Amino acid sequence: MFPYIETAIAFALVMLVGSLMVNVIVRILSTLRGQRPDGVQDMLVQLHRGFCAERGVALATPERLRAERAFVDGVLGAPVLHAPDKYDDVLAYEARCKEREAALRAEAAKATDAARAKLLADAEKVCAQVAAMRAKNLNNQIEHIRKGDLLAIIRGASHEVPGVPGVRTLPAAWFGNAHQTSAPPTAEQRDEFQSIDASAVPGVNARDFHDYVQRWFSTAECTVSNLFGKEQRRAAMAVAGLVVVALNLDALQLARDLYHDRALSERLAGRVDELVALGRTLTDKPPEGTPPASMDELRVALEKTTAVLSIEQVPIGWQNSYIAKRWCAYHDDCADVTVLTPTARQLFTDILVWMIGLFAAWLLLSLGAPFWVGVLSNAAGLINMLQTGKGDEHATETTAWSNEHQGRARDSG
Amino acid sequence: MVVRNVAEWIVRRFWGYLPAAPIALFLGMVGYIGFCDPHFPCHAAELDLHLASEAAIPPDRPVATAKVAGIVDTFRYKPTGTEANAGIPYWIFKALPALFKDDPRFANASPGHEWDAFGMFGDADPAMTRASGIPRGMVLADTDVQLPGTVVGIGLKRVAFNCAACHQGEWLDDQDQRHLVDGMPNHSIDTQQFKTFIHDAMKSALFTPERVLEEIDHQLALAGHAALTRWERLVYTGVVTAMRQGDDNTGWMAKRPPNGPGRVDAFSAVKYEVLAVPDDGKLATVDLPSIWHQGNDIRPWHHWDGNTDNSRARNYGSVVGVGGSALSVRGVNVDQVAAWLDSSLGPPAETPFARKAATDPLVVRGKQLFGDLGCAHCHGTYDPATGQVERAADSSYMTSVVVDTDPRRWQAFDPGTAAALDGWGFARGIWPQNAFRPASPGYVPPPLDGIWARAPYLHNGSVPSLRALLTAPEDGAPPPRPAVFYRGSRRYDATTMGWEIAPTERGTGRALFKYDTSLDGNGNGGHAFYVADGDLDAMLAYLGTL
Incomplete structure (x- = not known):
């Protein structure tokens, strides 16, 4: 035996x-x-898309992709998630690149047609390098993000709409610049979105988005x-x-x-x-x-x-x-x-x-x-x-x- | 970082093909075996770099009539896996003495015998023709990784130490004949000087690809072969560059007294170089031990402080200490040698002095004294006829005892070091958890099998002979042990029962190493057990029979 x-x-x-x-x-x-970092980024995109769909924020594909990228970069590029020296390195690199990009664009504005195309192409390349650097050194470093952290980052990124007290909005690039709202909510809107916030409005608003993420984070996390x-x-x-x-x-x-x-x-x-x-x-x-x-x-x-x-x-x-x-x-x-x-x-x-x-x-x-x-x-x-x-x-x-x-x-x- | 980036790129690029990879590998293997090399599974899977210079290495050939046992051949000539981190490509090894001919360490070396400067003599084994010309105790091995049931590697032969480097001793007789003894400490090799030289060379401005390639071409020409091809030059340029950029973590050695020949500080090497423990100023220099009768019945604990009872930890740890890694240790060779040491290998029958018979009255008297003076209490009584050790009932045999010898060695193996070493090997699966224990104060008294061949004495080799060790001091005076003597001679002094201690080796004129007992870790005090003048000859005669 x-x-x-x-x-x-x-x-x-x-x-x-x-x-x-x-x-x-x-x-x-x-x-x-980089499957985990990719998963985190997919989850953020999923939340972003879900919110846009719910609120009827319709963007053309290139704009939508740019907006999603801006949102992902905005969240995962939050300094609180990174070691200070690494973060400083990225910022310094970005600053140098942006100077170079600006110089190229300025030169392109003065150049002849033939030279302009090349200069603009070079400027685009610099932009791509900045995006790659950010992706590699900031976004791809984050393998997991907690709900509380994400909500705090969204809230931290919001700012009050000038002249409209009580209404906070998000960085313009996150949802395409056309979809920011600055109008206070109507009475009907207040009734409709009672559970969310008194300041909620149709379209895009920091509180709405905050609430949306709170409700759907677990689902998105589970899907990913x-x-x-x-x-x-x-x-x-x-x-x-x-x-x-x-x-x-x-x-x-x-x-x-x-x-x-x-x-x-x-x-x-x-x-x-x-x-x-x-x-x-x-x-x-x-x-x-x-x-x-x-x-x-x-x-x-x-x-x-x-x-x-x-x-x-x-x-x-x-x-x-x-x-x-x-x-x-x-x-x-x-x-x-x-x-x-x-x-x-x-x-x-x-x-x-x-x-x-x-x-x-x-x-x-x-x-x-x-x-x-x-x-x-x-x-x-x-x-x-x-x-x-x-x-x-x-x-x-x-x-x-x-x-x-x-x-x-x-x-x- | 570059490797990681390349790996990331490959994985991202080919991730989609992953499901097809097993089938591709299977078809590849079967196709290769079926149509290209039917004997592929019968030999190691070496990546052939197509280096013509590899074929130019003169092969070592065993002498057919010598009939050396397979295990002896393994012990002397088979690699153990030290080439992983400490191997030097053969042609670079051959080029080094010429590249650094002005190095003071080669000042007295005769051409072709430069490595003698480190006590690394050419082989004198009548059972092997070593045409490669590498010193005794060194082997040639491809750079292999030991995967389960399959060895894979690169076909670039490197020179590295094996067991025999430290544990095959030799002595010269009056006719200048060399006698090699398996298992005996190699009291003439200075591994630390060799290691220091290699590291100095790698960091030297003289060690450039251009100079190395030129000298390799010269060596190849001397051997009657064509110069390196363009492809070989490219490969060797890469190898030299990699060697120049290698980690330099040997600085700890310069802060301690030199070991000299026949001594080693293997635990500090592991501690500072492998485990990367910050330098705490400790040292653990010891005399190289004999390795016969290593079985648990005779030596239940290993190393001078008895820090392990695990045979695998002892053997694999030794390989790691001189350059091996978890995946480079050649388990088959090392395990076979270990089994041989644990079971069969005993001290040599041949001696450089006229050994007296066991029935000789002087020997009988010596044996009587050995018991009466209490020597047997700690060391047991070794019987050369049976190879066994008789122990008294309340014996201190192989248990740590403090006899006021230099404490640096046992102090160095502190709980932190023991835990770090233990964890390192356990995490890599090469020895079990708790294989090592921190040293207790003192050292374990070993059996005295082949004690004549184990000079100099005490754990740090600080007393040159048995006579010096056991001679009683004058009243109130310190023991009459030499404060300074010279180590590394291969000539035996039968009167004192130890290696000769003159500044140069008799006959060869080779300069020896000055050992100063006043230096840190070199103390020769303690073990204050003496034999009266009138009885000393009898005691030495008896010890000579063991």
């Missing part, structure tokens, strides 16, 4: 390590791709989060496939090798607690406010999963694999004399079984690290239970001798 359990635990452990590898690689890729999760799962499936092929992870052969190599199974089973703990660290949802794992932390975790498999000499990989040796033997060039030369038919069968093994491993890795953490946690409980049982047997054995001795003494007495 024990050999099967140990083999099963060792097998599950290899799958856990493989799944953790997949998990870490997906997180590294998603960090490199679902999309993010879906994309992560798709990436995980692909990366699981990559890991299976790169490591030549043949589940059938692995199970057989682990069953025959008891020492290895025992060594692996001895690392269950350590790897389950790592699995929990990597897969459990971090507490609110905890920053996501840095690239360095992810790199170390990847090193660990790789090192565990290579140091424990888990029989996977291309070199010295069964299929590789059979292939070499088929070509009459295998150093391992224990591997018999297969016929073409046997080799074909081997390759078929190997591919089934790879496919099985891919399915098993696709179950994800949390699944294997759960399996191994339950298995750890089972091991403890069995070992306690073993311990009890030994406990009775240690007293057996004295009991027997006492029994004899009693008999002779």
Whole structure:
């Protein structure tokens, strides 16, 4: 019974390590791709669009895109979200670029037609550079924004409409300059938007937008989060496939090798607690406010999963694999004399079984690290239970001798 | 930063193709194996840079008739993974002595034997023809990463240390024949001087791509090969530039007394260079130990302060200490050698002096004294016939004891260092949690197997011979141990039971290292256990049999 359990635990452990590898690689890729910052920006755009649609703010596409970009830049460029030195660097860069842009435009105004086009194109390039710099150094640094922070930033960005006390408006660029309102609300409007604010008006108004964000933030966040999760799962499936092929992870052969190599199974089973703990660290949802794992932390975790498999000499990989040796033997060039030369038919069968093994491993890795953490946690409980049982047997054995001795003494007495 | 930007660009650009990547990789692998290289899975996946100069490296060849055991061959000639951070490309290694021929460290070196200046002598192993000409204890290895079941790397051979560098000793007999001993401390190698030289060279204005390429061409011409191609020049220019820009985190060494040959401060190297702990002024310099009989039955704790009982932590930690990384450690080689050290390797049978028989009256008397004077209480009684150590019931064997020897080493391995080292390896999966413990005051008294070959004595190698260690002082006087002596000689002094301590090596005239016991960490006090004059010869005769 024990050999099967140990083999099963060792097998599950290899799958856990493989799944953790997949998990870490997906997180590294998603960090490199900037998926989280993109998600935050998509959420802001979603809120902006929703509000415009609700209030009938109709903008032509280029204007709408410009307005959305201005809103995203305005929110994510808020100084409160960034380290001061980084923020100052961006501002200084922007100031220099804007000077250059202004100079180019001024020059273009005086230039001949032929030269003007080029100067204006150069000025556009400078604008694009500014946008890229801002996106890279400010917007793409924000991986998460809390509702309260967003609301505070919106409120902070608003200003009172000159001459209309009590009505606050937002930066002109956020909704296209034509859609700002400065008129006080009518009585009907007040009745209609009672729940929002007395100063609410149709069109665009800071209080309206503030309220809209308050109502729909969770929904927008949820939508983005679902999309993010879906994309992560798709990436995980692909990366699981990559890991299976790169490591030549043949589940059938692995199970057989682990069953025959008891020492290895025992060594692996001895690392269950350590790897389950790592699995929990990597897969459990971090507490609110905890920053996501840095690239360095992810790199170390990847090193660990790789090192565990290579140091424990888990029989996977291309070199010295069964299929590789059979292939070499088929070509009459295998150093391992224990591997018999297969016929073409046997080799074909081997390759078929190997591919089934790879496919099985891919399915098993696709179950994800949390699944294997759960399996191994339950298995750890089972091991403890069995070992306690073993311990009890030994406990009775240690007293057996004295009991027997006492029994004899009693008999002779 | 550039790498990160490139990686970001690639991921963003090709993200859409990710689902097709596994199939593409599978078809690529199968296609390559099926149509290009059927034996690809049977060898390491090296990226061939097509460097003709690599093929020009003269190959080392084992002497077929020597019949050296496979594990001995692994110990002496197989890489351990130190090339990852400390390897030097072969042709640059060959060029260095000529590039820096005016360096004072090479002042007395004869051409072709420049590395002798660091006690790194050419190999004298009759079982191996080392045509590559690299010193004993160094190996040639491609730059590989040990992935699970698959080794991938770049086909650029680099020179790096392996186990034998520090743990294969040698001695010279009266006919100037060299005798190599596996597992014996290499008391002539000065790894710190070598490391300092390499770092100085990398930062020197003389180490420019132009000069290096010119000298490599010269070396290739000497070996009868064509000069570097344009492609090779481009590759080597990149390599030299990268070496010049490498981190310089070795400044801590200059703030401490030099180690000299046969000594090492491996824990400080890990602490300051790998763990990046701020310099706290501590030092942990020790004499290189012998590594025979490392099994838990004889040595349940490892290192002078017994800071670990974990064989893997000891071995992998050593590789990391001299340039390895978690993914470069060649687990198969290191584990095989470790198993050999833990089970089979014992002290040498051959000695540079006439060893007395165990039944010799002087030896019998010495053994009696060893027990009577209480030596066995701490060191146990090693039996060379069985390779076992007999321990008294209340023995202090391999438990930390304070005998007033220099405390710098055990003080250096404080709880913070232990935790940092422990966490580093655990986070990378190469040793278990709590593999290292902070040192208790004092050092663990080891068994005395092959003690003659372990001179100089005490943990810091501050007493040159057994006679100096055990000779009783005059009343009220300090122990008659030399305050200054010279280390690194390969000539054995059978009278004192230690290496000769003259300023130059007898016969070769090689200048030796002046060891000053007044310097920080070099103290020769403590272990005040002496043998009366009349009994000293008997004690030394007995110790010579172990």
